[in-house]
Amino acid sequence: MLYLVRMDVNIPLDMPLEQSDAIKAEEREYSQTLQRDGRWTHIWRVVGEYSNYSVFDVADNDELHALLSGLPLFPYMDIKVTPLAKHPSDVE
Numbered sequence: 001m002l003y004l005v006r007m008d009v010n011i012p013l014d015m016p017l018e019q020s021d022a023i024k025a026e027e028r029e030y031s032q033t034l035q036r037d038g039r040w041t042h043i044w045r046v047v048g049e050y051s052n053y054s055v056f057d058v059a060d061n062d063e064l065h066a067l068l069s070g071l072p073l074f075p076y077m078d079i080k081v082t083p084l085a086k087h088p089s090d091v092e
Helices: 017-034 060-070
Strands: 002-009 040-045 049-057 078-085
Touching: 002 060, 040 078, 060 078
Parallel strands: none
Antiparallel strands: 002 049, 002 078, 040 049
């Protein structure tokens, strides 16, 4: 199943820089692993915001929830998930 996911990151301003840098490094490694294995198929930055739109290709809602809740930045995110269906005008 395909999902469009918007993630808005809200790291607390009082978090020590060393801690936030460590979490961001873990996040990068985790997300790139999911991209390489094909479950996180696209990621786009939202211009001017600490946000992204991503597309996930996973088996079901439970798998997506597990992947998202495993993100190191998950405690600092607002996440909106939109399930996607094939459009009848898609040429593929």
